[in-house]
Amino acid sequence: MQMEERGRIARDASIPLAATDGETRNAGLLAIAKGLKENTAAIIAANNADMARSQAENLGAPLLKRLTFDADKINDVIQGIHSLIELDNPLGATKMATQLDEGLDLYKVTCPIGVIGVIFESRPDAFIQISTLCLKSGNSVLLKGGREALETNRILCKTIQDATRTAGIPEGWIQNLETREDVTAMLALDQYIDLIIPRGSNDFVKYIMNNSNIPVMGHADGICHVYVHEDADLKQAVDIIVDSKTQYVAACNTLETLLVNEQAAATLLPLLKAALDNKEVRIKGDAAVRNIISAETATDEDWKTEYLDYILAIRIVPSLAAAIDHINTYGSGHTDVILSTTEAAAKTFMTLVDSAGVFWNCSTRFSDGFRFGFGAEVGISTAKLHARGPVGLDGLLSYKYKLLGHGQCVTDYASGKSHFTHLPSEEDCPI
Secondary structure (H helix, E strand, O other): OHHHHHHHHHHHHHHHHHHOOHHHHHHHHHHHHHHHHHHHHHHHHHHHHHHHHHHHOOOOOOHHHHOOOOHHHHHHHHHHEEEEEEEHOOOOOOEEEEEEEEOOEEEEEEEEOEEEEEOOOHHHHHHHHHHHHHHHHHOOOEOOOOOOOOOOOHHHHHHHHHHHHHHOOOOOEEEOOOOOHHHHHHHOOOOOOOOEEEEEEHHHHHHHHHHOOOOEOOOOOOOOOEOOOOOOOOOHHHHHHHHHHHOOOOOOEEEEEEEEEHHHHHHHHHHHHHHHHOOOOOOEEOHHOEEEEEEEOOOOHHHHHHOOOEEEEEEEOOOOOHHHHHHHHHHOOEEEEEEEHHHHHHHHHHHOOOOEEEEEEHHHHHOOOOOOOOOOOOOOOOOOOOOOOOOOOOHHHEEEEEOOOOOOOHHHHHHOOOOOOEEEEOOOOOO
16 A cells, blocks of 8 residues: 555544544553453564564664563553553643633634654554554554564554454554655655654654654654762662663663762762672763773763663763753753752752753653653653653644634624623633
8 A cells, every 4th residue: 555545544534533532542442452462472473573583683682672572561561551541531621711702712622633653663562652642642643663573563553453443443543654665655745644753863853854844743862861969869879870771771761971070979980880880881981980980981972872771971070060061962852860969959950951851869760651640652752842751642632722602703893892801711612
């Protein structure tokens, strides 16, 4: 099937999908969870085939970890679907109500974006998270995962299509793309697709932006930082740094560069090195770091690198201002953390660091749609429009203005016969 036809089918499906009620979409989600459970063995077999092929092609260990989709991960995504079902229906919510005049009432009401194209890495769990969030929010979706997950994504898409067909969800709302040519063709379908969400490097996101007229919500590199201020609790700091770096190294919210205030460095770094050695983390450091602990030489390129591996770049900085400047220069606008016992330092950091997530005394790994209570995420947007940070249901919504009248005409207001009141209202839109 040609991509233009796929786009038209997705657009046609999005219209009745937007009109479904929350119970129908939840029934579709429940059917997906059931289908995944029933097809676990076949899904794992498909994933094993992808893993074997990728290992033969010498795919790196972090990417293999992302690709793995075993029984535990399948159970995790099933639990995530049940959590998503428990969330309120996001559609039809009244965000604003205004009485323009007596009997002339204006409502701002949430609605789906329409058709969303998502290009993402080789993570089968992301296929489930993205598709179920799109269903809950009433959007059609075209998904292009990494080629390494070809067989896994095929069976996941079929499982979802079969499940939602029986639940009364419009056919064609979800489609699986498999080739680069599909992506190129999709980028030209601005008459059918409303939003593209690319997950990948900054260069990749820029390529998508430069080659499509469709609005793009970019999920770029996760070059995340932790800054240890001079007054930080050093034991707490070690725990947070180790968690940020090693809890799951292949994630975009993993710590990549550690900045240490020069007044804390001599005490912190030996403690930290011992903890990181236990996790087999390679340390790259600037000259000041290497004067305190043994480390590989860090170059300017390391401050720009998303390792997604057991590697940590460390730099000693003279001040809070220097740390902020480093982050705003080299960071990707994803998630950055300050470790400090001083509220004033934290406030300065969280105000001046220009990132989607700015945290105080906690791990970068909390930057996640599920952990934020969003019911998973389609990605983490490092852009500032239309959504920023973990993109859950709210990020997949638009809105429309509904105006309910009783025969009013603008002529009466232009002539002065009638007058606007513009009174705020607490009423929900009745239709």
